[in-house]
Amino acid sequence: MKTVGKSLAELHKLLVNKEISSVELTREYLDHIREYEPKIKAFITITEDEALKQAEEVDKAIAQGEEIGPLAGIPMALKDNLCTEGIVTTCASQMLRDFNPPYDATVVSRLKAAGAVLVGKLNMDEFAMGSSTENSGYFPTANPWDLSRVPGGSSGGSAASVAAGEVPYSLGSDTGGSIRQPAAFCGVVGLKPTYGAVSRYGLVAFASSLDQIGPLTRTVEDNALVLNAIAGHDPLDSTSVPFNKPDYTQFLENNVRGLKIGVPKEFFGLGLKQEVAAVIEQAIKTFEQLGAKIEECSLPHMEYALPAYYIIAPAECSSNLARYDGVSYGYRAEADGMIEMCKTTRAKAFGQEVKRRIMLGTYALSSGYYDAYYLKAQKVRTLVKQDFERVLAQYDILLSPTTPTVAYKLGEISDPVTCYMGDVYTIPVNLAGLPAISLPAGFTDGLPVGMQLIGNYFAEGLLYRAAYVFEQNTGYYKEIPGLLREAD
Amino acid sequence: MSYQDKYEMVCGVETHVELATKTKIFCGCTTEFGGEQNTHVCPVCLGLPGVLPVLNREVVNLAIKAGLALNCEIAEFTKFDRKNYYYPDLPKNYQTSQYDLPICKKGWVEIEVIGKSKKGGITRAHMEEDAGKLVHSGDSITASDSSGVDYNRTGVPLLEIVSEPDMRSVDEVIAYLQELVQILDYAGVSDCRMEQGSVRFDVNVSLRPLGSKDFGTRTEIKNLNSFTAVRRCLEYETERQAAVLDKGEKVIQETRTWDENQGVTLSLRTKEEAHDYRYFPEPDLVPLKIDRDWVERIRATLPELPAAKRERLKGLGLSAYEAGIITSNKAMAGYFDQVMQKYPEAKVVANWIMGDLSALLNAGNQSFEDCPVKPYQLADMLLMIDKGEISGKIAKTVLEEIYSSGKDPAAIVKEKGLVQIKDEGALEKIISEVLANNPKSVADYRGGKEKALGFLVGQVMKATQGKANPELVNKILKEKLK
Numbered sequence: 001m002k003t004v005g006k007s008l009a010e011l012h013k014l015l016v017n018k019e020i021s022s023v024e025l026t027r028e029y030l031d032h033i034r035e036y037e038p039k040i041k042a043f044i045t046i047t048e049d050e051a052l053k054q055a056e057e058v059d060k061a062i063a064q065g066e067e068i069g070p071l072a073g074i075p076m077a078l079k080d081n082l083c084t085e086g087i088v089t090t091c092a093s094q095m096l097r098d099f100n101p102p103y104d105a106t107v108v109s110r111l112k113a114a115g116a117v118l119v120g121k122l123n124m125d126e127f128a129m130g131s132s133t134e135n136s137g138y139f140p141t142a143n144p145w146d147l148s149r150v151p152g153g154s155s156g157g158s159a160a161s162v163a164a165g166e167v168p169y170s171l172g173s174d175t176g177g178s179i180r181q182p183a184a185f186c187g188v189v190g191l192k193p194t195y196g197a198v199s200r201y202g203l204v205a206f207a208s209s210l211d212q213i214g215p216l217t218r219t220v221e222d223n224a225l226v227l228n229a230i231a232g233h234d235p236l237d238s239t240s241v242p243f244n245k246p247d248y249t250q251f252l253e254n255n256v257r258g259l260k261i262g263v264p265k266e267f268f269g270l271g272l273k274q275e276v277a278a279v280i281e282q283a284i285k286t287f288e289q290l291g292a293k294i295e296e297c298s299l300p301h302m303e304y305a306l307p308a309y310y311i312i313a314p315a316e317c318s319s320n321l322a323r324y325d326g327v328s329y330g331y332r333a334e335a336d337g338m339i340e341m342c343k344t345t346r347a348k349a350f351g352q353e354v355k356r357r358i359m360l361g362t363y364a365l366s367s368g369y370y371d372a373y374y375l376k377a378q379k380v381r382t383l384v385k386q387d388f389e390r391v392l393a394q395y396d397i398l399l400s401p402t403t404p405t406v407a408y409k410l411g412e413i414s415d416p417v418t419c420y421m422g423d424v425y426t427i428p429v430n431l432a433g434l435p436a437i438s439l440p441a442g443f444t445d446g447l448p449v450g451m452q453l454i455g456n457y458f459a460e461g462l463l464y465r466a467a468y469v470f471e472q473n474t475g476y477y478k479e480i481p482g483l484l485r486e487a488d
Numbered sequence: 489m490s491y492q493d494k495y496e497m498v499c500g501v502e503t504h505v506e507l508a509t510k511t512k513i514f515c516g517c518t519t520e521f522g523g524e525q526n527t528h529v530c531p532v533c534l535g536l537p538g539v540l541p542v543l544n545r546e547v548v549n550l551a552i553k554a555g556l557a558l559n560c561e562i563a564e565f566t567k568f569d570r571k572n573y574y575y576p577d578l579p580k581n582y583q584t585s586q587y588d589l590p591i592c593k594k595g596w597v598e599i600e601v602i603g604k605s606k607k608g609g610i611t612r613a614h615m616e617e618d619a620g621k622l623v624h625s626g627d628s629i630t631a632s633d634s635s636g637v638d639y640n641r642t643g644v645p646l647l648e649i650v651s652e653p654d655m656r657s658v659d660e661v662i663a664y665l666q667e668l669v670q671i672l673d674y675a676g677v678s679d680c681r682m683e684q685g686s687v688r689f690d691v692n693v694s695l696r697p698l699g700s701k702d703f704g705t706r707t708e709i710k711n712l713n714s715f716t717a718v719r720r721c722l723e724y725e726t727e728r729q730a731a732v733l734d735k736g737e738k739v740i741q742e743t744r745t746w747d748e749n750q751g752v753t754l755s756l757r758t759k760e761e762a763h764d765y766r767y768f769p770e771p772d773l774v775p776l777k778i779d780r781d782w783v784e785r786i787r788a789t790l791p792e793l794p795a796a797k798r799e800r801l802k803g804l805g806l807s808a809y810e811a812g813i814i815t816s817n818k819a820m821a822g823y824f825d826q827v828m829q830k831y832p833e834a835k836v837v838a839n840w841i842m843g844d845l846s847a848l849l850n851a852g853n854q855s856f857e858d859c860p861v862k863p864y865q866l867a868d869m870l871l872m873i874d875k876g877e878i879s880g881k882i883a884k885t886v887l888e889e890i891y892s893s894g895k896d897p898a899a900i901v902k903e904k905g906l907v908q909i910k911d912e913g914a915l916e917k918i919i920s921e922v923l924a925n926n927p928k929s930v931a932d933y934r935g936g937k938e939k940a941l942g943f944l945v946g947q948v949m950k951a952t953q954g955k956a957n958p959e960l961v962n963k964i965l966k967e968k969l970k
Binding site for chain 2: 081082083089091096099101102103105200201202203204205207208209235236237238239315316318319322323325327328329338342362365366367370374
């Protein structure tokens, strides 16, 4: 029985009907991982023993006639910046290569409670800083659609593992597009929830006011099922919002008639590749044919979002990463004296991009520069937010490309600013704290193109509905990378 | 020559006081003092990757209470900020503190020096987390080849109270600090255990020529942990600055440290080397709105504060000095009030508390908090004096007995036969004997030497082991000597 590639609902049915056990299912995925990892390299750690133990427990529950939840007994993997008790959590950094957290992130304990089977921890750009996973402190990950290309980042391992069928779903984190951009590059569905919808407790912080955890899946329905398990207020995160969490699958109806979709013209400007624009224009037509009302709209301050983000995110990062000093955990360099030890530790164990952002942020917060940089960036952030609020008062959702380009070649982009420009459509959403989803909009030259849908605060349900309608009527989710087809 | 002949001192103090919560400011760990190293810790106060702070509401309650007790305005909107600096006792290498929107501002305390009183302004008070403690392998950091960190104290809530530069003498500084600590102790916002480091002071001090209105260049001396240290340090530092100015040189703006053993201040870092703390709003905590109902609920829990208590005690007939002594110690003041409930003679109660009882406690190394003589026992004893059941002299013995045995005064008097002799017949007999044994004194008295009577009274008291009623003794003696 070939289970890889099946939806969560299908896998759940197989388990409940005892057509397969969780242990068998887990072994099947582990075999698949072993087969494809040499090419994809999505995993930093594979947790076979823990996975089989968890699977056995679910099997026991099934054997005892217990009712199991929709994620129980089904394998999954986590971006390696989510703390897992007793399982090394590296953030793809040499700094934390041996760091074993003594606690689980809230999303991890929620998934554990749901019976999820953790099969491993996924590669990423070091401390989630980057857009290609080439900034991993260990190795780059390949894009399953073209092994010579990047999977995007920073949740590159999370997107590549799902696209390669190594896991049915994964969790990633998104600070400026780090779920949506790799989802777009790898042709999967990635959601960045509303800021405060999912607890950040146990997510190793990059930029606290922007970070959110979200699911990466093959289908919209799968995505809603995972969000069901991880969203909701957490008293351990003061920025998590107490809200009435719905069952997100209830929004999955095949109807967008009358839905008002705004298309912000600023998201079709500079840097957008013609072939990407063509796929998105076709997607807009599809929505129109399905009965949605499409109009062009404007978010006038978008051009300032990227520079503001590159002040705020590094500023927070410079403070959040100050704790890695070699004193009580993580890598420690041998050196004479405490100050030298701390300096050498940081010089040796952080990669180039992390150092660059720490320096940018330290500078932006320095006395004499604070007002000109950090304070001004915060004001821009308010303007960006107000732009979205104004437009979202008129439209139900906004539609844009997720990225200006498709996945580029490994090593193709070395200039950081060019790399930063790739997040120009995703970053404004983080500044505003809104939810957004990226889903496959079509293909160009055999590479997936992602479409971004942006919704109002806590309107994940509406995003799922629009995404679901598009997905069901286009069927792009059925496409699988050539790599997997050859194997079949 | 003292600096005061030429210069006036200007001083302001930053006081760090531990708030009396059961748990830490951002996690559930205990704030208890001591404990095995690194046992009062969790991922949150250790600042491990991925953790987030959750504000302890009781910290805000106590900060509001302190602010009210110090006549501060309580902010309607306040927030936390990160103060970024590297030090191994600071696990996140930033301290979560408050920068531009502190919870309390614009307060004052009354300070009094030799009968002259003035207001010592308080600029602001803000909430923050404490750091850990470095444990050196040797006697000092320089004499150690390694150091460890004890994180038990990390995350203990602090209130930093910043004064205006209002103090003009060392005595004023000490008066300000004593009043401040007393208020915080009374209000119950802190245990104020100086010996456990729960109150620490940073002083900012400068000199200016007498009559000048401008401030001179100041130095900051950090981490003083007692009034004595503050006094000694300021006495040294003012003379040091005066010597610099006398030579026509300039005082360097810098942070200094107090070396207790050598009795000197030493340069720690200059202005150029000062930290740039890169403050910015703490993104892991949401700003706090403090509605006025909240403030009023806290105000309703404020107990009587030292200044009010002193005034009340003066109203009861105590001198300013007595009122000052009684209120200087919260437990003593509470003890006084309890005795007064049963025996409302302020002067008498104050004398016994400040005198004999304090002496007993000092000798026994005890305090009013754990005083073995219960307030009702002292009151009962004082009532027995008034009723003539015991003499004031005997009462001293009775008090000692209550102190050591814990028994009630009536029982002690009965057991030890300390009841006053008021039987005239019995006294007459004793007095006749005394007169017979002291013919010279009798002759002296009859010859006009009034003083001789006192000696004879003393002899009667001696013969009765102090139990004779003094009034009766006087009366009978005078009759017999006619």
